[in-house]
Amino acid sequence: MTTGFSILGSNKALQEHWIKRLIAAIIDGIIIYIPLFIIFNVIFWSAIWGAGWYWWGWWWWLVDGLVVFLYFVLLETTMHASFGKKVFNLQVVTTTGQPLGFGAVATRNVFKIIYPLILLDLLLGLATDGDPRQRYTDRVAHTTVTRTDAQAYVEEQFRQMQYVPPHPHVPPGAWGQPQPQPGQQPYQQYPPQGAAQQAPPPGGWPQGQQGAWSPGAAPPQGQWPQHQWDEKGQLKPPVRFCSSCGGELAPRGDGKMACVRCGLVY
DSSP states (O other): BBBBBHTTTOOHHHHHHHHHHHHHHHHHHHHHHHHHHHHIISSSOOOOOOOOOOOOOOHHHHHHHHHHHHHHHHHHHHHHOOOHHHHEEEEEEEESSSSOOOHEEEEEEEEGGGGGHHHHHHHHHHHHHHHHTTOHHHHHEEEEEEEEEEGGGGHHHHHHGOOOOOOOOOOOGGGGGGOOOTTTTTSSOOOOOOOOOOOOOTTOSOOTTTOOOOTTSSSOOTSSSSOOOOOEEEEEOOOBBOOTOOHHHHHOSSSSSSEEETOOOO
C-alpha cells in the first residue's frame, strides 16, 4: 500500500504541493481574522467583556469555526478555490468528473469548524491509501486539490502511482496459442546478442513454393528494378508503358508522354 507518508520524504513535487497549501492557508487565515479581530475586539468588546473570559472563549471558538467554514464553502463553491489557493494556482475539483457542488464542498470543509479536527483530517489522508493530495474528508467527498498552471500535469503522477497495475502474465494456451508439450519450452528461446548465427543444414535451407526466395540465394530474375545510365553517368528514368496498348511511352518535349504505338498522350 502506497500512502502519502511513504513518498512525502522523497517526492519534491508532493512537498511543494503541501507547502503551497500551507502558505495558502496562512493567507486565508489573515483574510479571515483581520475582520474578526476588528468586530470582536472593537465593536462588541464591552458586551463580551461583561460575560467573562470563559464566555468570551466559548463564543470565539464557535463563531470563528463557523466563519472559517462559510468562507471556504462560499469561495470553493463559486470559484473552486479560496483566495489563498488562487495565489498559487490551485483549485478544488472532483475525482469523479462531476461538477463541484455545495454538498462536496461542505463535506470536505466540515472539520474546519473545530481546529483539532483539521490536523486529524490531514494525518488520516496521508496515512491511508489513495491520492496523497487528499485529506480524509476529500476521500469522503470525492474531491482533491490540483494545479491550474502550465505544470499541472506533474500532479497527475500522484494519482497514477496509486493504481499501477501488475505486469500482465499470459498463461500458456491463452489467446489461441498452442499448449506446450511435455518437456518442450513454452516460449521460443532466442540466441543471446552477439552470438554466431546458426549455419544452414546440409543441402541448404528448405525451399518453399516454386520461385520463392531462400536465404543466401539470389532473387528471381526480373524482380529487382532494372536501372540504366546514359553516357554522362546519369541515371535514366524508368521506362513507362501505355496502359491501353502496352507500348513504350516517350517524352513529347512539352512535359507530356506519348505512346509510340497508339499515340495516346499522358
